[in-house]
Amino acid sequence: MRICSCIVALSVLAPTPAGAQIGSLLKQLGGTSVSALPDAKVTSGLKEALRVGAENAVTSTGRTDGYFANTAIRILMPKNWRTVETALRAAGLGKDVDGFILGMNRAAERAAPEAKSIFGDAILEMTFEDARGILQGTDTAATEYFKRKTTPRLTGAFRPVVEKAMADIGVVRQYDDLMRRVPVVPFAQLPSLDIRTYVVTKALDGLFLILGQEEQKIRKNPAARVTSLLQDVFGRGGAR
Secondary structure (H helix, E strand, O other): OHHHHOHHHHHHHOOHHHHHHHHHHHHHOOOOOHHHOOHHHHHHHHHHHHHHHHHHHHHHHOOOOOOOOOOOOOOOOOHHHHHHHHHHHHOOOHHHHHHHHHHHHHHHHHHHHHHHHHHHHHHHHOOHHHHHHHHOOOOOHHHHHHHHHHHHHHHHHHHHHHHHHHHHHOHHHHHHHHHHHHHHOOOOOOOOOOHHHHHHHHHHHHHHHHHHHHHHHHHHOHHHOOOHHHHHHHHHHHOO
16 A cells, blocks of 8 residues: 555656656566565655656646647636736737737746756655555645645746746736736726736646646546556545
8 A cells, every 4th residue: 555555646747648658667666566576666666757757747838838729727818907908909909918928828838847856856755644645535636735745846946937938038028018008998907917926826827737637537537547556556446
């Protein structure tokens, strides 16, 4: 139970394409019968597999269009700006709004790779008790674990990257331009917004949403259990 419980963390961080790599790593440990192996050897192999999974997880968001082309995590105008957005588009500023939205997503895509090492630290810190709680928890228990363990560090790591990217891409300039134009739009009111904090927050929301989706696949979909160890864990009551 101690070893198998750790597999759920692996499943969250590793998208399906990483299955072959993970399977290869587990085979190097001596196949799927891990009970005969020393704890230290199995733990070492699982940590390596988790690092592979983490790299694949951030790759899906930390590339061009990783956010922008994914409608589930694409960063849009803030909800309380939607009326302003409508007014700006009606005033012929649709291209400016589109450029601003694209820029926010490009900044998030540049920041996403910063999660790799931070997720790696959280994996190293995971205890067998943590893993057991994840296995017995809700459909997104592992994702919630990573939120608790990494959100402060991710926020600190993402912010300078987002700020630099927004400056390089011109998002701040685009934002300032839109702010200057809003008063000329009839009846438009400009809600207050810290654009840098907004992009950082939405970038993290998107990253954790992807992790949650991957976790639910493993828990609910037998086809997503890409190794016999995963099949064993969730076939014995791990799936909900």
